[in-house]
Amino acid sequence: MTSFVVRRLIASLVIFLAATYIMYVLTALSGDPLADLRTSTSPQKAQLIASRTALLHLDVPVYLRYFIWLGGVGKCFIGQCDLGVTIQNQPVTVLLGQAASSTLQLVTFASLTAIVLGLIVGITTALRQYSSYDYGVTFISFLFFSLPIFWVAVLLKQYLAIGFNDFLSSPDIPWWFVAVASPIAAVLWAAILPFSGRNRLWTFLAALGATAGMLTYLKLTNWFTYPHIGVLGLAITGTAIAFGVTGISNGLSNRRALTAALIVVGIGVAIYFPFLYGFSFYLQPWSFALLAVVTLVAAFFIGWRLGKPDRAPVARTTVIVAFVMGLLITIDRLMYVWDDYSASERVKGRPIATIGAMTPGLEGSMWVHMLDTFTHLLLPTIALILISFATYTRYSRASLLEVMNHDYIRTARAKGLTERTVVVRHGFRNALIPIATIVAFDIGGIIGGAVITERVFGWKGMGALFQYGLDNVDPNPVMAFFVVTGSLAILFNLIADIVYAGLDPRIRLS
Amino acid sequence: MPEPAPSIAEETNENAIALKEVEGLSQGQIVRRRFSRHRGAVISMIVLAAIVLLAFTSVGFVIGDWRVPGWWQYDWAEAVALENNGLPTLDVFHFVVGNHPFGQDEIGRDIFAVVMRGTQQSLMIMVIVGFIGTFLGTVIGAISGYYRGVVDGTLMRFTDIVITIPVIVIGAVLGRTVGIAGAPVLALVLGAVVWTGLARLVRAEFLSLREREFVDAARVAGARDGRIIFRHILPNAIGVIVVNATLLMAAAILIETGLSFLGYGVQSPDTSLGKIVSENQVAFSTRPWLFWWPGFFIIAIALCVNFIGDGLRDAFDPRQKRMPSLRALAKAKQGGSA
Numbered sequence: 136m137t138s139f140v141v142r143r144l145i146a147s148l149v150i151f152l153a154a155t156y157i158m159y160v161l162t163a164l165s166g167d168p169l170a171d172l173r174t175s176t177s178p179q180k181a182q183l184i185a186s187r188t189a190l191l192h193l194d195v196p197v198y199l200r201y202f203i204w205l206g207g208v209g210k211c212f213i214g215q216c217d218l219g220v221t222i223q224n225q226p227v228t229v230l231l232g233q234a235a236s237s238t239l240q241l242v243t244f245a246s247l248t249a250i251v252l253g254l255i256v257g258i259t260t261a262l263r264q265y266s267s268y269d270y271g272v273t274f275i276s277f278l279f280f281s282l283p284i285f286w287v288a289v290l291l292k293q294y295l296a297i298g299f300n301d302f303l304s305s306p307d308i309p310w311w312f313v314a315v316a317s318p319i320a321a322v323l324w325a326a327i328l329p330f331s332g333r334n335r336l337w338t339f340l341a342a343l344g345a346t347a348g349m350l351t352y353l354k355l356t357n358w359f360t361y362p363h364i365g366v367l368g369l370a371i372t373g374t375a376i377a378f379g380v381t382g383i384s385n386g387l388s389n390r391r392a393l394t395a396a397l398i399v400v401g402i403g404v405a406i407y408f409p410f411l412y413g414f415s416f417y418l419q420p421w422s423f424a425l426l427a428v429v430t431l432v433a434a435f436f437i438g439w440r441l442g443k444p445d446r447a448p449v450a451r452t453t454v455i456v457a458f459v460m461g462l463l464i465t466i467d468r469l470m471y472v473w474d475d476y477s478a479s480e481r482v483k484g485r486p487i488a489t490i491g492a493m494t495p496g497l498e499g500s501m502w503v504h505m506l507d508t509f510t511h512l513l514l515p516t517i518a519l520i521l522i523s524f525a526t527y528t529r530y531s532r533a534s535l536l537e538v539m540n541h542d543y544i545r546t547a548r549a550k551g552l553t554e555r556t557v558v559v560r561h562g563f564r565n566a567l568i569p570i571a572t573i574v575a576f577d578i579g580g581i582i583g584g585a586v587i588t589e590r591v592f593g594w595k596g597m598g599a600l601f602q603y604g605l606d607n608v609d610p611n612p613v614m615a616f617f618v619v620t621g622s623l624a625i626l627f628n629l630i631a632d633i634v635y636a637g638l639d640p641r642i643r644l645s
Numbered sequence: 646m647p648e649p650a651p652s653i654a655e656e657t658n659e660n661a662i663a664l665k666e667v668e669g670l671s672q673g674q675i676v677r678r679r680f681s682r683h684r685g686a687v688i689s690m691i692v693l694a695a696i697v698l699l700a701f702t703s704v705g706f707v708i709g710d711w712r713v714p715g716w717w718q719y720d721w722a723e724a725v726a727l728e729n730n731g732l733p734t735l736d737v738f739h740f741v742v743g744n745h746p747f748g749q750d751e752i753g754r755d756i757f758a759v760v761m762r763g764t765q766q767s768l769m770i771m772v773i774v775g776f777i778g779t780f781l782g783t784v785i786g787a788i789s790g791y792y793r794g795v796v797d798g799t800l801m802r803f804t805d806i807v808i809t810i811p812v813i814v815i816g817a818v819l820g821r822t823v824g825i826a827g828a829p830v831l832a833l834v835l836g837a838v839v840w841t842g843l844a845r846l847v848r849a850e851f852l853s854l855r856e857r858e859f860v861d862a863a864r865v866a867g868a869r870d871g872r873i874i875f876r877h878i879l880p881n882a883i884g885v886i887v888v889n890a891t892l893l894m895a896a897a898i899l900i901e902t903g904l905s906f907l908g909y910g911v912q913s914p915d916t917s918l919g920k921i922v923s924e925n926q927v928a929f930s931t932r933p934w935l936f937w938w939p940g941f942f943i944i945a946i947a948l949c950v951n952f953i954g955d956g957l958r959d960a961f962d963p964r965q966k967r968m969p970s971l972r973a974l975a976k977a978k979q980g981g982s983a
Binding site for chain 2: 150151153154157158161162164165166274277278280281282283284285286289293579580582583584586587590591601602605613616617620621624625
């Protein structure tokens, strides 16, 4: 395993070095870095040109200048990164530090959401091949696939952000909306869930009632002014999730798994009030991360203790349930500061942000800042997700369909295994193998999309750094962008290889 | 009562029906027939043809110094007096086209003419990128897969290097260098960076096809490498190539519009759909039509090409069989037992 990872890393590193050389040379040759000085009428023209030449080593031929840059990067290994200076003599390392965090946040957030959504939708469409749901999703994913990201981003900004902010200034759901939205949601649910005949009618009615009830509840409690999940909502959602996850992952007949999952939900509900009104006020980002890890480890042990004789799947279930519960509680905590945030001096009642990665000068607790990050991430993430979502949906659908036609699926069915076991254990697991490759491959596309999205939303991220460098024919910022994104791509590819080996026992990493 | 298992005769019978459908047809005929059965692809083909026709006949086009005039009254570069404050005159419900169906921009250019010119440029770039990318990908993949060994190793490492750089990034760098030289040059350069995925696929196809008996037979018969590659293996790999060529084109139009939006694509005074959107995004709140129409054409073209690619995939894939759904099976079972 270790030797495989090391070998892979060395091979990727060599390829990456070659790629950086190409990028450096192409960027340096893409124009004249002295163009603005040559046409200037300043009396010290010659001096300015000389100083910039000295600053950027322009007297060294491009083919060798690369090695000056590489030497600076090499210092990273002794802890003194030097990515060169920009045309205005700012150290790129400092600029990169500011830019990288917001872009990486965006890319990671968008990738993870797109993977989860894409997998769910892709797999459900494959299981219901040639249904109207399948055709609908196919058309929508083709549409998403064909959308220019910058165009969608501008639309989102105009309609979603400004429209939703207008709505939030006087948040009232009109009754006609309840009357129109409930049947639409009910039709969608009836189309998505795999029932037919009378059961489908029941699905329709249940979804109709649930949506109408939900919307009425939101309306009557003035939810959008005081958003909350509440302890009751947490208990209901948590129980539903416990049943859902156990049902898919272990089967509801596995009482031990169900009990373990419900215990986790119970603990979540029990710590709800102490967390919300107690110790959440004392949390710092690092202690919050620590708490999250502790929660997941604790959930793992609960599953491990209760899960005899088949411990691992039960532990997996409890960890997933704990993760979702933690997420719900965190969201509720964020909603708790919503009012403060929305009414604050800087936000002025327009919480969905259209510009930048954070509100400058915002004061408040960690939760306010976290909420601020999320409201800024919302639109760019949606814009980025749309395209990757289409890719993942198509690939996971095709992959599962391919797998489900294999003989061993027929064997599994013939053995009398339940449809759940056949799909989840025999089908899904094998279908994940090709998807792992696509995910690693797609990261380049997401980064490219991030450059465009950042521009539309005015983020001062790595896309801006890249553009700044390219506009001034200055390879240093461009290379800083490329080093970070390239390493990210290599990392994802490595993870894909390891996941590959985890999924497919025929592949041995040594 | 237990159901009788399907006898062997019955199963062969089923196969015979499937075979009968394609009996006496050439490969091309089978593909055409299967393609025409894909409704989305056929509609997309018609729509795309209509867009091409509209774009090239309406405002005319330029080849070198030779200008072919079109039937539309305005030119994409000329500014005329603002009518009705530049509002679009197109009214679908009353069948009114009017003088400026897509409206005018702030200096009075007719947006219909501008969008048509942009569509021409984007279509042209799409086709050139598609051809160059397909050509390079096929050649590199074919050589790699056929010769294997050192050649393969070198070419594939080179592919790995190019694939490491996101297309939009290397496209932006190259576009900044050559964008000023005009749209065709930009297209050539973009074509030179998008071939990587196709090269890998073609290589994989060649690696498996070169081990087949018909290749051995050709080699024993004394065929040279070139003949084996082009006459024997390539026709068998054509499905993969054609399908990916269409997908490449769909990606190309999005890359081009994205680059033009960032300012590294087509340069003024020339225009493209992405450039129109980029120029007008600030005017969105005051003149949204400047923004809607180019976006609409980008989506229409990309969607059509994607659907055609999907249709081609279905047509070329011989394993594609319509599997009955569980519900259909259940229904058939009920019908059988009743």
